[in-house]
Amino acid sequence: MMNPYLISGPALISFSGGRTSAYMLWNILQAHDGELPDDIVVAFANTGKEREETLRFVHECGARWGVRIHWVEWRRGRDGYESVSFNSASRDGEPFEHLIAMKQRLPNGMPGQRWCTEYLKVRPIFALMRDQLALEPGDYEEIIGIRADEWDRRIEGLARAAKDGRSVSHPLCTAGIRKPDVLRFWLGDNVDPQEIRHPLPQGFDLGLRGYEGNCDYCFNKGKAIIKRQIRERPGSEAWWAMQEIGIGGTFHARYSIPQLVDQVAATPELFDEPAEDLEYDAECGLICPSEAA
Ligand code: SF4
Numbered sequence: 001m002m003n004p005y006l007i008s009g010p011a012l013i014s015f016s017g018g019r020t021s022a023y024m025l026w027n028i029l030q031a032h033d034g035e036l037p038d039d040i041v042v043a044f045a046n047t048g049k050e051r052e053e054t055l056r057f058v059h060e061c062g063a064r065w066g067v068r069i070h071w072v073e074w075r076r077g078r079d080g081y082e083s084v085s086f087n088s089a090s091r092d093g094e095p096f097e098h099l100i101a102m103k104q105r106l107p108n109g110m111p112g113q114r115w116c117t118e119y120l121k122v123r124p125i126f127a128l129m130r131d132q133l134a135l136e137p138g139d140y141e142e143i144i145g146i147r148a149d150e151w152d153r154r155i156e157g158l159a160r161a162a163k164d165g166r167s168v169s170h171p172l173c174t175a176g177i178r179k180p181d182v183l184r185f186w187l188g189d190n191v192d193p194q195e196i197r198h199p200l201p202q203g204f205d206l207g208l209r210g211y212e213g214n215c216d217y218c219f220n221k222g223k224a225i226i227k228r229q230i231r232e233r234p235g236s237e238a239w240w241a242m243q244e245i246g247i248g249g250t251f252h253a254r255y256s257i258p259q260l261v262d263q264v265a266a267t268p269e270l271f272d273e274p275a276e277d278l279e280y281d282a283e284c285g286l287i288c289p290s291e292a293a
Pocket of ligand 1: 114
């Protein structure tokens with residue numbers, strides 16, 4: 001069987017900043033003897049609401065593995081994006097906030113309302129490809145880190161790409177890689193990434209639990225995760241609450257962030273989330289985590 005990680009350019013590797021796409025990037029690098037050809041571009045789009053751990057992880061992958069990862073952020077205007085770095089990346093939600101101000105509404109999980117991925121992730125990365133290789137979507141292969149156990153997302157992504165005339169491939173699916181494989185690669189014998197008791201196989205890790213990745217209070221995460229984060233990191237919800245108050249809307253159809261803050265304040269010790277609700281680990285990149293929902 002051909003090595004699924006051996007990729008022909010021109011290609012775009014979408015790096016979400018999570019363990020799965022980092023695992024994919026590492027394998028692609030191995031298949032290419034540690035060095036990618038010039039016509040294979042690796043890109044990470046920062047929304048401004050990524051956790052600091054995510055930014056550090058992306059930076060470490062690039063530095064430790066000797067691979068150029070292009071950091072981009074959405075900007076309103078002709079170019080549609082700006083190149084940034086670990087040091088200059090937005091950390092207070094600026095790209096997301098400017099997008100909300102432009103739209104004068106909030107994204108949410110309803111069909112047709114999940115436009116933040118399109119603006120904050122997809123468009124800046126495509127604009128980067130235009131600048132780097134003078135190519136349009138469809139002229140190159142999009143390499144996306146969807147695992148074999150994310151079958152629904154794969155089907156949805158393929159259908160969407162076919163409709164848009166884009167070409168996508170999912171090497172982790174071809175290789176049969178599932179979530180436990182990725183966790184073993186990064187965590188080894190450790191169970192909780194925030195309680196490291198054994199050596200980390202790669203010498204570093206994201207350091208976040210699955211439900212903490214990408215935009216911290218993403219509307220796809222569900223009530224249990226939002227409440228847990230309010231309990232674990234009081235004040236971290238402030239940016240999201242401010243957006244709701246400023247626009248006069250909510251990210252979630254059935255509740256607002258301030259309402260959940262009140263609920264947590266009423267039961268500060270009560271962890272009432274079913275364990276399976278915390279299993280969320282979808283990575284947001286060229287495909288929205290809720291595309292399969
Ligand atoms: S992680 Fe969620 S809130 Fe952030 S861009 Fe993706 S879909 Fe939107």
